[in-house]
Amino acid sequence: MDLDHQRAVDWADDHIVNRPGKVMLAFFVVTAVFMVGLGGVSTEAGTQQFAEDIPAQDALDRVNNEFGASFSDDPGSTQLIQRGQNVLSKQSMVQMLRMQEKLEERPDMYVSGTSSAAGVVAQTIDPNATTLESQIRVLERATPTEVRRAVRQNADNPGFTGTLSNDFNAEGASASATIGVVQHSLPAEVSGSSAGQSGSSPLTPIQTQAQRIADTSEGDITVFGSGIVSQEFSTVTSDSLLIVTPAAVILIVLFLVVAYRDLVDLLLGTFSLAMTVIWTFGFLGLAGIPFNQIMIAVPPLLLAVGIDFGIHAVNRYREDRATGLGIDDAMQVATDQLLVAFFIVTGTTVIGFLANLASDLPPIRDFGVVAGVGIIFTFLIFGVFLPAAKVWIDHKREKYPIPTFNDSPLGQEGSALGDVLSVGVGIADRAPAIFLVLVLLLSVGAGAYATGVDTSFSQEDFLPPEEVPAYLEALPEPFAPSDYTVVSQLNFLEDKFTSSQGGSVTVYVEGRMENDAALEQVYRAGDNPPSSFVSEDRRAESQSIVTVIQSLAERDREFAALVERNDRNDNGVPDQNLGEIYDYLESSPVESQAAEYLSDDRRSTRVQYTVSADATDREATNDARQVADRFRYDAVATGSTIVFLEVSDLIFTSAVTSLALALGGTVIFLLFIYWLLEDLPSIAIANLVPIVASVAFVAATMRLLDISFNAFTATILSLTIGLGIDYSVHIVHRFLDERKKTDVMTSLRRTVVGTGGALMGSMLTTSFGIGVLVLSVLSVLGQFGVLTAISIIYSFLTSLLVLPPALVVWDRFVNDDPNEPMGGGPDSPSDSDSPMSESPEARLL
Known part of the structure; x- marks a missing residue:
């Protein structure tokens, strides 16, 4: 035809x-x-644009929105990374608190709260030191012995140790790096007007300005967060x-x-x-x-x-x-x-x-x-x-x-x-x-x-390398690339703060956490963990609202008695009157730590499991999903490893x-x-x-x-x-x-x-x-x-x-x-039978 x-x-x-x-x-x-x-x-x-509508990413977004993580990529927070010979020395901790205070005092920073290891130490010395000003005063007046004693008292406090580098030494009260967190509460007009412009985050101008402040402050403090990453x-x-x-x-x-x-x-x-x-x-x-x-x-x-x-x-x-x-x-x-x-x-x-x-x-x-x-x-x-x-x-x-x-x-x-x-x-x-x-x-x-071609996806794919090739650095302006810092910061965080046992995965759980059996679900999900999870005595190593309760009970006799009265099976996990348990947590020094694992409306929680270093991403993901299936509540395995x-x-x-x-x-x-x-x-x-x-x-x-x-x-x-x-x-x-x-x-x-x-x-x-x-x-x-x-x-x-x-x-x-020409044989149609068979030159004649 x-x-x-x-x-x-x-x-x-x-x-x-x-x-x-x-x-x-x-x-x-x-x-x-x-x-x-x-x-x-x-x-x-x-990377966010690639993860839209992925269940694990939806769960991770809810985790970031509902829980006040002390060390996360929460879009409403800025991380203050401090380096030094000993960031737990009296002088270094005062420098961290003064940096937090400078940001808090500026209206354009929209600071809603701050937290750091220095603040925990100050409140351990004086529980009434609830403001940055009072915490600075407490640390300045404290003796080195009091500071070291306060550090050792928090050696088993995940909310404290989680902000310190892996080389934290409890006996010597020392660490080479720590992370402070500044929470922001952005007005709707600021968030709406900044988000999406040139792909930037509403936190980009805030964190850029915060870095300028850090550059003029004492101590080796670097600002990091979603705004800095978005800018790069x-x-x-x-x-x-x-x-x-x-x-x-x-x-x-x-x-x-x-x-x-x-x-x-x-x-x-x-x-x-x-x-x-x-x-x-x-x-x-x-x-x-x-x-x-x-x-x-x-x-x-x-x-x-x-x-x-x-x-x-x-x-x-x-x-x-x-x-x-x-x-x-x-x-x-x-x-x-x-x-x-x-x-x-x-x-x-x-x-x-x-x-x-x-x-x-x-x-x-x-x-x-x-x-x-x-x-x-x-x-x-x-x-x-x-x-x-x-x-x-x-x-x-x-x-x-x-x-x-x-x-x-x-x-x-x-x-x-x-x-x-x-x-x-x-x-x-x-x-x-x-x-x-x-x-x-x-x-x-x-x-x-x-068929042996690999598949990969990581945040680093979208970021410049830690070291730009010399031939690019030699380019004249305006072609010379910018000074990039994000990858080096990410590598530093991974080297200094990632557990030597490996990474972690998170299970996001939705359900009424005041129901009597809620915490028992969280606790029992860690029994007989899969092979990729780090475990001890056939229990998965994890961080959750249960571990926060157990940690506080070890240090607070009154709270320990409250837990014991409401623990019907004597396993250290309360299974009745959970509202009262949560009320106590919210009035205690671990309030911010509890907020990392329990949402404000007490209708969701997150459990973070440690994964062994030799486990592949696929093994960790499959095992996390297996554990999530153990919950009677709706539970989704998530975390950057699973999303990627x-x-x-x-x-x-x-x-x-x-x-x-x-x-x-x-x-x-x-x-x-x-x-x-x-x-x-x-x-x-x-x-x-x-x-x-x-x-x-x-x-x-x-x-x-x-x-x-x-x-x-x-x-x-x-x-x-x-x-x-x-x-x-x-x-x-x-x-x-x-x-x-x-x-x-x-x-x-x-x-x-x-x-x-x-x-x-x-x-x-x-x-x-x-x-x-x-x-x-x-x-x-x-x-x-x-x-x-x-x-x-x-x-x-x-x-x-x-x-x-x-x-x-x-x-x-x-x-x-x-x-012979195509169509020129005796049994073939003549050239004139098809308009395409006629040459263009002939059609001109």
Whole structure:
């Protein structure tokens, strides 16, 4: 079945050739509209965007909102990290309290409360010291002996030891680091106006100002918190763009100079690329889609396809001009062939990107939508605007002395480049079937090897490295990256404050905690713990409201008696009159500690279990879920380990699902489009052979280079299909056009030499243009750039080496005589039976 698509192509040809000025004006108007949308582009950064709607993340959000953790990433708190020879010395603790006091005294800090080891020590010496001023006074008047005694008294108090580094020595009353916490209560207008601006946290300006105060205060105190982390999430994105974009532009311009070899064509191609980016990001602002860190890859991808379309359009036009055709006739011949090819490329590329809509991760879905829309814009601009502008400019050249530097096409028969590009044709002529079998075996082997590719997701993926490479630090302003501190702080916290036994997981429990059996549930859940949990006497090591009660009972006789009266089974856990137990806790020195594990409305609690150091994240996650199932109340296993593992699993699922959908969608689209346009659906199979090989080789290369699927590289396989199909479609469509006029081998040679030259120029330009992502401050973005460049190179090579033999094998099955033009045999329909069978040149006559 043939579709009379020529009517649409002729309509486009007519406007491009006969009304180029009006076409250009229409595109300028649309560009102005999208430029308005540029002002509405917002940004989103960090790991939180990937964890939306994940049950473990929802539970973790409730934990952060409901419990006053003394050491957490609570978005309403600021951490004061103090270092020193002994942060428990009298002088160091006074310095910590004075820092807390300075912040509390400032109205713009919105301080609602503070806590620190220094405050615990001061209240141990004098329980009436409830204010920072009184605590400072108590410590200043205390003797060193009183201070050491107070420290030792809290040696078993988790609320005290939890804020101290792992080298805490109770006997010597010393530690090398401690963490103080400042709680904030932000007014609605402050929280609402700051959140979401440039991806920042409402705490960013507060914590930035707090660091300035710390820099002018005594003691080695560093401010840390979600605002500082959020700021670096945004800063590293802008720094990466500032470094990568100029480098990409320089490289692309250099390659375009070689590809076009004409100043006017170079300026036209560059302007069209800029227009594509403006349209896409204008759409971003108009549609209200936030710019996330993955979308840093969108401009290079648009440049990749745009450069390819631009070089093909100009190169094919030059080929036709070289035959003696005039401006209008040459452009009509070129667009007759290229508009259909561009449409097929656009359809398959959009399918490849839109396959990411199946992902459960919002940023990857947004990336798929924006990239897909951007490719459609690229098709319109380079398929319609650029040819119209080229016609308009070349007519002006005939009237005015506008210089033409070089208008010869890339790749000509008999040239050295043409001989190199024709290697695949030689293989196709000698042993096409044997070569395809070898490629198939290699692809299967590569695919099997690729099954060992890891999957990862961590906060560090979105943050700059602890040490920026020297070549980036040597860059002049304004390209020099900022001074980054978050990763070094995170590493310090992990080294100094993470238990030597390993990490931890949390179980969030929802239920009426005043019910008599509530605490017994918490206690019994730790019996006979799973293998990854640290245990003693067949009980899991944990921190919970139960351990807070037991700790206070050991130090407070009155409270111990209260617990004993309400403990019916004598296991140290009260199981009646729990409201009275909680009331006592709230009036005791451990009030803030109890608030870490029991919500204000007493309808939820959290239990934190210690995990052994040799346990994998998956083992810890599975065991945490097993323990959560022991509760009769609703319980969810959560914590950063579990959330990141769930996101990691979704990344892998997203990569596989997107690959399957992209491949399946591409097969269906190509079968359908070649059936409609050429009545040759079977050629879609030949079209896909190099793409399947490229995907297998890219996946194998990931494992070889030890690059895992992460938030950035999760899209690489579907992207390989989306970009790689570009090369093979151009070859196939040109081959069909040539095959109607001559024998199979001549058709292949003309196709590979003519189209292959444009493909090579496109490959070099885009692979280097995207490859400059290795200069990004984000290492994972650099990995994405490397993989994308590799996928483009693989797609180019397979299109020139694998596709010609595939086309020869296909031709043997479909056509009666390889030495005759397709459709020229006695039993075949005549050329006049199909509008596609008629050459573009003939339609001009």
